[in-house]
Amino acid sequence: xxxxxxxxxxxxxxxxxxxxxxxxxxxxxxxxxxxxxxxxxxxxxxxxxxxxxxxxxxxxxxxxxxxxxxxxxxxxxxxxxxxxxxxxxxxxxxxxxxxxxxxxxxxxxxxxxxxxxxxxxxxxxxxxxxxxxxxxxxxxxxxxxxxxxxxxxxxxxxxxxxxxxxxxxxxxxxxxxxxxxxxxxxxxxxxxxxxxxxxxxxxxxxxxxxxxxxxxxxxxxxxx
Amino acid sequence: xxxxxxxxxxxxxxxxxxxxxxxxxxxxxxxxxxxxxxxxxxxxxxxxxxxxxxxxxxxxxxxxxxxxxxxxxxxxxxxxxxxxxxxxxxxxxxxxxxxxxxxxxxxxxxxxxxxxxxxxxxxxxxxxxxxxxxxxxxxxxxxxxxxxxxxxxxxxxxxxxxxxxxxxxxxxxxxxxxxxxxxxxxxxxxxxxxxxxxxxxxxxxxxxxxxxxxxxxxxxxxxx
DNA sequence: TATTTATGATAGTATTACTATTATTTAAAA
DNA sequence: TTTTAAATAATAGTAATACTATCATAAATA
Numbered sequence: 001x002x003x004x005x006x007x008x009x010x011x012x013x014x015x016x017x018x019x020x021x022x023x024x025x026x027x028x029x030x031x032x033x034x035x036x037x038x039x040x041x042x043x044x045x046x047x048x049x050x051x052x053x054x055x056x057x058x059x060x061x062x063x064x065x066x067x068x069x070x071x072x073x074x075x076x077x078x079x080x081x082x083x084x085x086x087x088x089x090x091x092x093x094x095x096x097x098x099x100x101x102x103x104x105x106x107x108x109x110x111x112x113x114x115x116x117x118x119x120x121x122x123x124x125x126x127x128x129x130x131x132x133x134x135x136x137x138x139x140x141x142x143x144x145x146x147x148x149x150x151x152x153x154x155x156x157x158x159x160x161x162x163x164x165x166x167x168x169x170x171x172x173x174x175x176x177x178x179x180x181x182x183x184x185x186x187x188x189x190x191x192x193x194x195x196x197x198x199x200x201x202x203x204x205x206x207x208x209x210x211x212x213x214x215x216x217x218x219x220x221x222x223x224x
Numbered sequence: 225x226x227x228x229x230x231x232x233x234x235x236x237x238x239x240x241x242x243x244x245x246x247x248x249x250x251x252x253x254x255x256x257x258x259x260x261x262x263x264x265x266x267x268x269x270x271x272x273x274x275x276x277x278x279x280x281x282x283x284x285x286x287x288x289x290x291x292x293x294x295x296x297x298x299x300x301x302x303x304x305x306x307x308x309x310x311x312x313x314x315x316x317x318x319x320x321x322x323x324x325x326x327x328x329x330x331x332x333x334x335x336x337x338x339x340x341x342x343x344x345x346x347x348x349x350x351x352x353x354x355x356x357x358x359x360x361x362x363x364x365x366x367x368x369x370x371x372x373x374x375x376x377x378x379x380x381x382x383x384x385x386x387x388x389x390x391x392x393x394x395x396x397x398x399x400x401x402x403x404x405x406x407x408x409x410x411x412x413x414x415x416x417x418x419x420x421x422x423x424x425x426x427x428x429x430x431x432x433x434x435x436x437x438x439x440x441x442x443x444x445x446x447x448x
Numbered sequence: 449t450a451t452t453t454a455t456g457a458t459a460g461t462a463t464t465a466c467t468a469t470t471a472t473t474t475a476a477a478a
Numbered sequence: 479t480t481t482t483a484a485a486t487a488a489t490a491g492t493a494a495t496a497c498t499a500t501c502a503t504a505a506a507t508a
Contacts, residue, residue: 039363139263
Protein backbone atom coordinates (compact mmCIF):
# COMPACT_ATOMS: atom_id res chain seq x y z
CA UNK A 1 0.00 0.00 0.00
CA UNK A 2 1.20 3.46 -0.93
CA UNK A 3 1.10 5.98 1.89
CA UNK A 4 -0.24 9.31 0.80
CA UNK A 5 -0.71 12.30 3.01
CA UNK A 6 -4.33 13.41 2.87
CA UNK A 7 -5.26 16.87 4.04
CA UNK A 8 -8.87 17.07 5.14
CA UNK A 9 -10.58 19.76 3.10
CA UNK A 10 -13.76 21.73 3.72
CA UNK A 11 -16.37 20.24 1.35
CA UNK A 12 -18.02 23.62 0.79
CA UNK A 13 -14.95 24.62 -1.19
CA UNK A 14 -15.68 22.27 -4.05
CA UNK A 15 -18.60 20.80 -5.98
CA UNK A 16 -16.94 17.46 -6.62
CA UNK A 17 -14.01 16.34 -4.49
CA UNK A 18 -10.90 16.79 -6.65
CA UNK A 19 -8.95 14.19 -4.63
CA UNK A 20 -11.30 11.46 -5.87
CA UNK A 21 -10.45 11.44 -9.58
CA UNK A 22 -7.61 11.87 -12.00
CA UNK A 23 -9.27 14.89 -13.57
CA UNK A 24 -9.70 16.40 -10.12
CA UNK A 25 -6.06 15.90 -9.23
CA UNK A 26 -5.06 17.36 -12.56
CA UNK A 27 -7.16 20.43 -11.86
CA UNK A 28 -5.26 21.00 -8.61
CA UNK A 29 -1.88 20.25 -10.12
CA UNK A 30 -2.29 22.50 -13.14
CA UNK A 31 -3.95 25.27 -11.14
CA UNK A 32 -0.92 25.46 -8.90
CA UNK A 33 1.34 25.48 -11.93
CA UNK A 34 -0.60 28.19 -13.76
CA UNK A 35 -1.21 30.45 -10.77
CA UNK A 36 2.45 30.11 -9.88
CA UNK A 37 3.57 30.97 -13.39
CA UNK A 38 1.19 33.77 -14.35
CA UNK A 39 -0.45 34.95 -11.13
CA UNK A 40 -4.04 34.63 -10.01
CA UNK A 41 -5.36 37.57 -12.04
CA UNK A 42 -4.27 36.02 -15.33
CA UNK A 43 -5.59 32.60 -14.32
CA UNK A 44 -8.81 31.50 -16.05
CA UNK A 45 -10.73 28.23 -16.16
CA UNK A 46 -10.37 28.21 -19.91
CA UNK A 47 -6.57 28.30 -19.76
CA UNK A 48 -6.66 25.69 -17.01
CA UNK A 49 -8.88 23.41 -19.08
CA UNK A 50 -6.62 23.77 -22.10
CA UNK A 51 -3.56 23.00 -20.02
CA UNK A 52 -5.17 19.82 -18.69
CA UNK A 53 -6.74 18.81 -21.98
CA UNK A 54 -10.31 19.05 -20.82
CA UNK A 55 -13.02 21.65 -21.30
CA UNK A 56 -14.07 24.65 -19.28
CA UNK A 57 -17.29 22.89 -18.31
CA UNK A 58 -15.20 20.05 -16.96
CA UNK A 59 -13.51 22.35 -14.47
CA UNK A 60 -16.79 23.93 -13.43
CA UNK A 61 -17.99 20.52 -12.35
CA UNK A 62 -15.32 20.58 -9.63
CA UNK A 63 -15.18 24.23 -8.63
CA UNK A 64 -17.83 26.89 -8.66
CA UNK A 65 -15.38 29.65 -9.53
CA UNK A 66 -11.72 30.48 -9.50
CA UNK A 67 -11.82 32.14 -6.11
CA UNK A 68 -12.99 28.95 -4.42
CA UNK A 69 -10.27 27.07 -6.23
CA UNK A 70 -7.71 29.54 -4.89
CA UNK A 71 -9.06 29.18 -1.37
CA UNK A 72 -8.94 25.42 -1.84
CA UNK A 73 -5.25 25.31 -2.65
CA UNK A 74 -4.37 27.90 -0.01
CA UNK A 75 -6.42 25.94 2.49
CA UNK A 76 -4.50 22.87 1.51
CA UNK A 77 -1.28 24.73 2.28
CA UNK A 78 -2.56 25.82 5.70
CA UNK A 79 -3.41 22.19 6.47
CA UNK A 80 -0.09 20.98 5.19
CA UNK A 81 1.80 23.51 7.33
CA UNK A 82 -0.25 22.43 10.33
CA UNK A 83 0.74 18.84 9.66
CA UNK A 84 4.41 19.77 9.25
CA UNK A 85 4.27 21.81 12.43
CA UNK A 86 2.86 18.92 14.46
CA UNK A 87 5.27 16.49 12.88
CA UNK A 88 8.39 18.60 13.24
CA UNK A 89 7.76 19.80 16.80
CA UNK A 90 6.43 16.46 18.00
CA UNK A 91 9.15 15.33 20.37
CA UNK A 92 10.62 18.70 21.17
CA UNK A 93 10.17 19.95 24.69
CA UNK A 94 11.80 23.37 24.57
CA UNK A 95 9.15 25.80 23.25
CA UNK A 96 11.84 28.18 22.03
CA UNK A 97 13.23 25.49 19.77
CA UNK A 98 9.68 24.76 18.63
CA UNK A 99 9.03 28.41 17.80
CA UNK A 100 12.25 28.59 15.85
CA UNK A 101 11.14 25.56 13.85
CA UNK A 102 7.86 27.28 13.11
CA UNK A 103 9.52 30.44 11.88
CA UNK A 104 11.81 28.41 9.68
CA UNK A 105 8.96 26.28 8.37
CA UNK A 106 6.93 29.33 7.37
CA UNK A 107 9.85 31.19 5.85
CA UNK A 108 11.60 28.45 3.94
CA UNK A 109 10.86 27.44 0.41
CA UNK A 110 10.55 23.73 0.96
CA UNK A 111 11.38 21.16 -1.63
CA UNK A 112 8.54 19.29 -3.27
CA UNK A 113 7.25 16.60 -0.95
CA UNK A 114 6.97 13.20 -2.59
CA UNK A 115 4.16 12.05 -0.31
CA UNK A 116 1.72 14.42 -1.99
CA UNK A 117 1.77 13.42 -5.63
CA UNK A 118 -0.23 16.12 -7.30
CA UNK A 119 0.84 19.08 -5.17
CA UNK A 120 4.14 20.88 -5.60
CA UNK A 121 4.74 22.39 -2.18
CA UNK A 122 7.50 24.64 -3.42
CA UNK A 123 5.23 26.31 -5.97
CA UNK A 124 2.51 26.44 -3.38
CA UNK A 125 4.81 28.33 -1.03
CA UNK A 126 5.47 30.84 -3.82
CA UNK A 127 1.73 31.16 -4.39
CA UNK A 128 1.22 31.92 -0.72
CA UNK A 129 3.76 34.68 -0.94
CA UNK A 130 2.14 36.40 -3.91
CA UNK A 131 -1.51 35.42 -3.65
CA UNK A 132 -2.11 34.17 -0.11
CA UNK A 133 -3.81 37.26 1.22
CA UNK A 134 -6.22 37.31 -1.74
CA UNK A 135 -7.95 34.31 -0.18
CA UNK A 136 -9.49 36.57 2.46
CA UNK A 137 -9.08 40.14 1.17
CA UNK A 138 -12.45 40.10 -0.55
CA UNK A 139 -15.83 41.64 -0.17
CA UNK A 140 -17.32 38.29 0.76
CA UNK A 141 -14.89 37.44 3.56
CA UNK A 142 -17.78 37.35 6.01
CA UNK A 143 -19.74 34.78 4.01
CA UNK A 144 -16.62 32.72 3.40
CA UNK A 145 -15.79 32.84 7.08
CA UNK A 146 -19.26 31.59 7.99
CA UNK A 147 -18.59 28.60 5.76
CA UNK A 148 -15.42 27.95 7.79
CA UNK A 149 -13.09 28.50 4.86
CA UNK A 150 -10.47 30.00 7.14
CA UNK A 151 -10.64 27.43 9.92
CA UNK A 152 -7.28 25.85 9.01
CA UNK A 153 -5.62 29.27 9.20
CA UNK A 154 -7.24 29.90 12.58
CA UNK A 155 -6.16 26.48 13.84
CA UNK A 156 -2.65 27.22 12.71
CA UNK A 157 -2.52 30.57 14.48
CA UNK A 158 -3.92 28.93 17.58
CA UNK A 159 -1.24 26.27 17.50
CA UNK A 160 1.50 28.85 17.02
CA UNK A 161 -0.10 30.99 19.71
CA UNK A 162 0.08 28.06 22.11
CA UNK A 163 3.78 27.66 21.50
CA UNK A 164 4.23 31.39 22.09
CA UNK A 165 2.40 31.04 25.40
CA UNK A 166 4.59 28.10 26.34
CA UNK A 167 7.56 30.43 25.92
CA UNK A 168 5.94 33.17 27.95
CA UNK A 169 2.51 32.53 29.50
CA UNK A 170 2.14 36.22 30.26
CA UNK A 171 2.55 37.41 26.69
CA UNK A 172 -0.55 39.36 25.76
CA UNK A 173 -0.80 38.95 21.98
CA UNK A 174 -0.16 35.32 21.03
CA UNK A 175 -2.65 35.21 18.14
CA UNK A 176 -1.72 38.55 16.67
CA UNK A 177 1.94 37.64 16.90
CA UNK A 178 1.21 34.29 15.25
CA UNK A 179 -0.62 35.89 12.33
CA UNK A 180 2.14 38.50 12.12
CA UNK A 181 4.78 35.78 11.82
CA UNK A 182 2.77 33.93 9.19
CA UNK A 183 2.05 36.99 7.08
CA UNK A 184 5.46 38.56 7.44
CA UNK A 185 7.30 35.36 6.57
CA UNK A 186 5.57 35.69 3.20
CA UNK A 187 5.44 39.43 2.75
CA UNK A 188 9.05 40.16 3.64
CA UNK A 189 9.97 37.47 1.14
CA UNK A 190 7.89 39.20 -1.54
CA UNK A 191 9.43 42.55 -0.69
CA UNK A 192 12.95 41.09 -0.65
CA UNK A 193 12.49 39.84 -4.19
CA UNK A 194 10.44 42.63 -5.72
CA UNK A 195 10.68 45.76 -3.57
CA UNK A 196 13.89 45.21 -1.63
CA UNK A 197 14.13 48.74 -0.27
CA UNK A 198 11.13 47.95 1.90
CA UNK A 199 13.39 45.46 3.68
CA UNK A 200 16.94 45.16 4.96
CA UNK A 201 17.61 42.05 2.91
CA UNK A 202 19.57 41.93 -0.29
CA UNK A 203 17.61 40.88 -3.34
CA UNK A 204 17.47 37.23 -4.35
CA UNK A 205 19.29 36.13 -1.23
CA UNK A 206 17.90 33.10 0.48
CA UNK A 207 15.46 33.23 3.34
CA UNK A 208 18.00 33.09 6.17
CA UNK A 209 17.96 36.84 6.69
CA UNK A 210 14.18 36.87 6.94
CA UNK A 211 14.39 34.10 9.53
CA UNK A 212 16.87 36.13 11.54
CA UNK A 213 14.63 39.18 11.38
CA UNK A 214 11.56 37.24 12.48
CA UNK A 215 13.43 35.50 15.29
CA UNK A 216 14.72 38.85 16.49
CA UNK A 217 11.20 40.30 16.33
CA UNK A 218 9.48 37.38 18.00
CA UNK A 219 11.92 36.53 20.77
CA UNK A 220 12.41 40.12 21.80
CA UNK A 221 8.62 40.51 21.87
CA UNK A 222 7.93 37.56 24.10
CA UNK A 223 10.86 37.75 26.50
CA UNK A 224 9.77 38.75 29.97
CA UNK B 225 -6.94 82.20 -1.75
CA UNK B 226 -8.01 78.72 -0.78
CA UNK B 227 -5.22 76.51 0.50
CA UNK B 228 -5.43 73.00 -0.84
CA UNK B 229 -3.02 70.21 -0.06
CA UNK B 230 -1.59 68.84 -3.28
CA UNK B 231 0.11 65.47 -3.28
CA UNK B 232 2.61 65.14 -6.11
CA UNK B 233 1.65 62.11 -8.17
CA UNK B 234 3.67 60.00 -10.59
CA UNK B 235 2.48 61.04 -14.08
CA UNK B 236 2.90 57.50 -15.42
CA UNK B 237 -0.09 56.51 -13.33
CA UNK B 238 -2.55 58.46 -15.41
CA UNK B 239 -3.21 59.47 -19.00
CA UNK B 240 -4.73 62.83 -18.13
CA UNK B 241 -4.08 64.40 -14.73
CA UNK B 242 -7.28 63.96 -12.73
CA UNK B 243 -6.46 66.90 -10.46
CA UNK B 244 -6.80 69.29 -13.41
CA UNK B 245 -10.51 68.95 -14.14
CA UNK B 246 -13.84 68.48 -12.47
CA UNK B 247 -14.37 65.18 -14.27
CA UNK B 248 -10.95 64.01 -13.11
CA UNK B 249 -11.68 64.92 -9.50
CA UNK B 250 -15.02 63.16 -9.77
CA UNK B 251 -13.29 60.04 -11.05
CA UNK B 252 -11.08 59.98 -7.95
CA UNK B 253 -13.90 60.80 -5.58
CA UNK B 254 -16.33 58.21 -6.92
CA UNK B 255 -13.62 55.56 -7.30
CA UNK B 256 -12.82 55.85 -3.62
CA UNK B 257 -16.49 55.65 -2.79
CA UNK B 258 -17.18 52.62 -4.98
CA UNK B 259 -14.04 50.67 -4.08
CA UNK B 260 -14.75 51.39 -0.43
CA UNK B 261 -18.35 50.22 -0.73
CA UNK B 262 -18.05 47.16 -2.97
CA UNK B 263 -14.37 46.22 -3.03
CA UNK B 264 -11.89 46.41 -5.88
CA UNK B 265 -12.98 43.17 -7.57
CA UNK B 266 -16.53 44.42 -8.06
CA UNK B 267 -15.31 47.81 -9.24
CA UNK B 268 -15.64 48.49 -12.97
CA UNK B 269 -15.17 51.57 -15.14
CA UNK B 270 -18.73 51.18 -16.32
CA UNK B 271 -20.16 51.41 -12.81
CA UNK B 272 -17.80 54.28 -12.09
CA UNK B 273 -18.92 56.15 -15.21
CA UNK B 274 -22.57 55.64 -14.33
CA UNK B 275 -22.01 56.85 -10.79
CA UNK B 276 -20.35 60.04 -12.08
CA UNK B 277 -22.75 60.58 -14.94
CA UNK B 278 -20.20 60.20 -17.70
CA UNK B 279 -19.34 57.35 -20.04
CA UNK B 280 -16.85 54.51 -19.85
CA UNK B 281 -14.78 56.12 -22.58
CA UNK B 282 -14.63 59.25 -20.47
CA UNK B 283 -12.93 57.38 -17.66
CA UNK B 284 -10.50 55.68 -20.03
CA UNK B 285 -9.28 59.10 -21.10
CA UNK B 286 -7.91 59.53 -17.56
CA UNK B 287 -6.78 56.04 -16.59
CA UNK B 288 -5.52 53.20 -18.72
CA UNK B 289 -7.12 50.54 -16.52
CA UNK B 290 -8.55 50.00 -13.09
CA UNK B 291 -5.31 48.72 -11.62
CA UNK B 292 -3.52 52.00 -12.37
CA UNK B 293 -6.42 53.85 -10.84
CA UNK B 294 -6.07 51.74 -7.71
CA UNK B 295 -2.35 52.39 -7.55
CA UNK B 296 -3.10 56.08 -8.04
CA UNK B 297 -5.36 56.36 -5.04
CA UNK B 298 -3.14 54.16 -2.88
CA UNK B 299 -0.17 56.24 -3.95
CA UNK B 300 -2.08 59.30 -2.95
CA UNK B 301 -2.57 57.77 0.50
CA UNK B 302 1.15 56.99 0.84
CA UNK B 303 1.92 60.60 -0.03
CA UNK B 304 -0.68 61.90 2.35
CA UNK B 305 0.66 59.75 5.21
CA UNK B 306 4.15 61.03 4.45
CA UNK B 307 2.87 64.58 4.68
CA UNK B 308 1.06 63.88 7.94
CA UNK B 309 4.15 62.19 9.34
CA UNK B 310 6.35 65.19 8.55
CA UNK B 311 3.75 67.60 9.83
CA UNK B 312 2.96 65.76 13.06
CA UNK B 313 6.54 64.92 14.05
CA UNK B 314 7.92 68.25 12.97
CA UNK B 315 8.86 69.83 16.27
CA UNK B 316 9.23 66.69 18.29
CA UNK B 317 12.69 65.81 19.46
CA UNK B 318 12.16 62.51 21.25
CA UNK B 319 12.26 59.77 18.59
CA UNK B 320 10.19 57.48 20.79
CA UNK B 321 7.37 60.00 20.84
CA UNK B 322 7.74 60.33 17.08
CA UNK B 323 7.53 56.59 16.56
CA UNK B 324 4.43 56.42 18.70
CA UNK B 325 2.87 59.13 16.56
CA UNK B 326 3.67 57.11 13.45
CA UNK B 327 2.08 53.96 14.82
CA UNK B 328 -1.00 55.89 15.79
CA UNK B 329 -1.16 57.65 12.43
CA UNK B 330 -1.02 54.36 10.52
CA UNK B 331 -3.48 52.56 12.76
CA UNK B 332 -6.11 55.20 13.26
CA UNK B 333 -9.10 55.75 11.06
CA UNK B 334 -8.70 59.49 10.58
CA UNK B 335 -11.55 61.83 10.01
CA UNK B 336 -12.04 63.28 6.57
CA UNK B 337 -9.58 66.11 6.02
CA UNK B 338 -11.19 69.28 4.76
CA UNK B 339 -8.05 70.47 2.97
CA UNK B 340 -8.42 67.75 0.33
CA UNK B 341 -11.80 68.33 -1.22
CA UNK B 342 -12.33 65.33 -3.40
CA UNK B 343 -10.60 62.70 -1.24
CA UNK B 344 -12.24 61.11 1.79
CA UNK B 345 -9.27 60.03 3.89
CA UNK B 346 -11.38 57.86 6.15
CA UNK B 347 -12.65 55.78 3.26
CA UNK B 348 -9.15 55.73 1.84
CA UNK B 349 -7.83 54.28 5.09
CA UNK B 350 -10.45 51.53 4.84
CA UNK B 351 -9.41 50.88 1.24
CA UNK B 352 -5.81 50.50 2.34
CA UNK B 353 -6.85 47.92 4.89
CA UNK B 354 -8.76 45.78 2.39
CA UNK B 355 -7.08 46.52 -0.92
CA UNK B 356 -3.72 48.09 -0.16
CA UNK B 357 -1.58 45.06 -0.85
CA UNK B 358 -3.28 44.52 -4.21
CA UNK B 359 -1.35 47.52 -5.48
CA UNK B 360 1.84 45.47 -5.55
CA UNK B 361 0.76 41.81 -5.31
CA UNK B 362 0.59 41.43 -9.06
CA UNK B 363 2.44 39.70 -11.80
CA UNK B 364 3.67 43.01 -13.16
CA UNK B 365 5.13 44.34 -9.92
CA UNK B 366 8.55 44.49 -11.57
CA UNK B 367 7.35 46.68 -14.44
CA UNK B 368 5.36 48.88 -12.07
CA UNK B 369 8.36 49.23 -9.82
CA UNK B 370 10.54 50.32 -12.76
CA UNK B 371 8.02 53.08 -13.37
CA UNK B 372 8.50 54.18 -9.76
CA UNK B 373 4.92 53.48 -8.75
CA UNK B 374 6.02 52.44 -5.27
CA UNK B 375 8.43 55.29 -4.60
CA UNK B 376 6.09 56.99 -2.10
CA UNK B 377 5.84 53.74 -0.13
CA UNK B 378 9.62 53.37 -0.15
CA UNK B 379 10.06 56.98 0.94
CA UNK B 380 7.64 56.37 3.77
CA UNK B 381 9.45 53.26 4.97
CA UNK B 382 12.72 55.12 4.77
CA UNK B 383 11.36 57.95 6.87
CA UNK B 384 9.96 55.53 9.45
CA UNK B 385 13.22 53.58 9.33
CA UNK B 386 15.12 56.78 10.13
CA UNK B 387 13.01 57.36 13.21
CA UNK B 388 13.61 53.76 14.28
CA UNK B 389 17.35 54.33 13.91
CA UNK B 390 17.09 57.52 15.95
CA UNK B 391 15.64 55.38 18.73
CA UNK B 392 18.35 52.77 18.40
CA UNK B 393 21.14 53.33 15.84
CA UNK B 394 22.24 49.74 16.22
CA UNK B 395 18.91 48.17 15.28
CA UNK B 396 19.49 45.93 12.29
CA UNK B 397 16.14 45.88 10.49
CA UNK B 398 14.76 49.43 10.29
CA UNK B 399 13.16 49.04 6.85
CA UNK B 400 11.67 45.64 7.47
CA UNK B 401 10.29 46.83 10.78
CA UNK B 402 8.87 49.90 9.07
CA UNK B 403 7.08 47.87 6.41
CA UNK B 404 5.94 45.46 9.12
CA UNK B 405 4.37 48.31 11.09
CA UNK B 406 2.68 49.72 8.00
CA UNK B 407 1.29 46.40 6.82
CA UNK B 408 0.31 45.12 10.24
CA UNK B 409 -1.45 48.33 11.20
CA UNK B 410 -3.79 47.51 8.31
CA UNK B 411 -3.86 43.73 8.41
CA UNK B 412 -4.50 43.38 12.14
CA UNK B 413 -7.34 45.82 11.66
CA UNK B 414 -8.79 43.67 8.88
CA UNK B 415 -8.40 40.55 10.99
CA UNK B 416 -9.93 42.24 14.03
CA UNK B 417 -13.05 43.06 12.04
CA UNK B 418 -13.39 39.97 9.87
CA UNK B 419 -11.31 37.12 11.32
CA UNK B 420 -10.93 38.13 14.95
CA UNK B 421 -9.53 34.80 16.11
CA UNK B 422 -6.37 35.62 14.18
CA UNK B 423 -5.87 38.44 16.67
CA UNK B 424 -6.21 39.14 20.38
CA UNK B 425 -8.57 42.04 19.80
CA UNK B 426 -12.28 41.94 20.25
CA UNK B 427 -14.32 42.53 17.15
CA UNK B 428 -15.47 46.01 16.26
CA UNK B 429 -13.42 47.58 19.03
CA UNK B 430 -11.54 50.65 18.10
CA UNK B 431 -7.92 50.66 17.06
CA UNK B 432 -6.41 51.30 20.49
CA UNK B 433 -5.64 47.63 21.09
CA UNK B 434 -3.85 47.36 17.76
CA UNK B 435 -1.80 50.41 18.68
CA UNK B 436 -0.85 48.81 21.99
CA UNK B 437 0.15 45.59 20.23
CA UNK B 438 2.28 47.42 17.68
CA UNK B 439 3.92 49.60 20.32
CA UNK B 440 4.73 46.50 22.34
CA UNK B 441 6.14 44.79 19.25
CA UNK B 442 8.17 47.75 18.04
CA UNK B 443 9.60 49.07 21.28
CA UNK B 444 10.59 45.65 22.53
CA UNK B 445 12.25 45.01 19.18
CA UNK B 446 14.34 48.13 19.13
CA UNK B 447 15.33 48.43 22.77
CA UNK B 448 19.01 47.79 23.28
C1' DT C 449 -12.86 84.14 -35.13
C1' DA C 450 -10.39 80.11 -35.75
C1' DT C 451 -8.69 76.26 -33.60
C1' DT C 452 -7.34 73.24 -30.38
C1' DT C 453 -8.89 70.43 -26.46
C1' DA C 454 -12.14 68.03 -23.51
C1' DT C 455 -16.29 65.75 -23.26
C1' DG C 456 -20.54 63.12 -24.66
C1' DA C 457 -22.79 59.70 -27.26
C1' DT C 458 -22.68 55.61 -29.52
C1' DA C 459 -20.78 51.31 -31.46
C1' DG C 460 -18.08 47.51 -31.58
C1' DT C 461 -14.60 43.59 -30.22
C1' DA C 462 -12.19 40.02 -27.60
C1' DT C 463 -12.14 37.81 -23.40
C1' DT C 464 -14.06 36.22 -19.14
C1' DA C 465 -17.17 33.86 -16.29
C1' DC C 466 -20.32 31.37 -16.39
C1' DT C 467 -24.94 27.86 -17.77
C1' DA C 468 -27.13 24.42 -20.56
C1' DT C 469 -27.53 20.38 -23.63
C1' DT C 470 -26.46 16.22 -25.63
C1' DA C 471 -23.51 12.43 -26.69
C1' DT C 472 -20.17 9.23 -25.16
C1' DT C 473 -17.36 6.70 -22.12
C1' DT C 474 -16.52 4.47 -17.65
C1' DA C 475 -17.76 2.29 -13.58
C1' DA C 476 -20.99 0.29 -10.33
C1' DA C 477 -25.25 -2.35 -9.29
C1' DA C 478 -28.67 -5.73 -10.43
C1' DT D 479 -23.67 -9.95 -18.06
C1' DT D 480 -26.70 -6.74 -18.68
C1' DT D 481 -28.67 -2.53 -16.83
C1' DT D 482 -28.14 1.62 -14.94
C1' DA D 483 -26.01 5.34 -13.17
C1' DA D 484 -22.30 8.55 -13.01
C1' DA D 485 -18.50 11.13 -15.01
C1' DT D 486 -16.65 13.27 -18.90
C1' DA D 487 -16.24 15.36 -23.59
C1' DA D 488 -17.98 18.34 -27.08
C1' DT D 489 -20.41 22.07 -28.32
C1' DA D 490 -23.24 26.20 -27.94
C1' DG D 491 -24.74 30.14 -25.94
C1' DT D 492 -25.23 34.40 -22.67
C1' DA D 493 -24.19 38.41 -19.83
C1' DA D 494 -20.65 41.11 -18.22
C1' DT D 495 -15.99 42.98 -18.46
C1' DA D 496 -12.22 45.39 -20.37
C1' DC D 497 -11.21 47.63 -23.53
C1' DT D 498 -10.80 50.62 -28.68
C1' DA D 499 -12.64 53.62 -32.19
C1' DT D 500 -15.43 57.22 -34.20
C1' DC D 501 -17.80 61.38 -34.57
C1' DA D 502 -20.35 65.33 -32.95
C1' DT D 503 -20.45 69.05 -29.83
C1' DA D 504 -19.19 72.20 -26.17
C1' DA D 505 -15.73 74.87 -23.88
C1' DA D 506 -11.45 77.00 -23.50
C1' DT D 507 -7.46 79.29 -25.84
C1' DA D 508 -4.86 81.62 -29.46
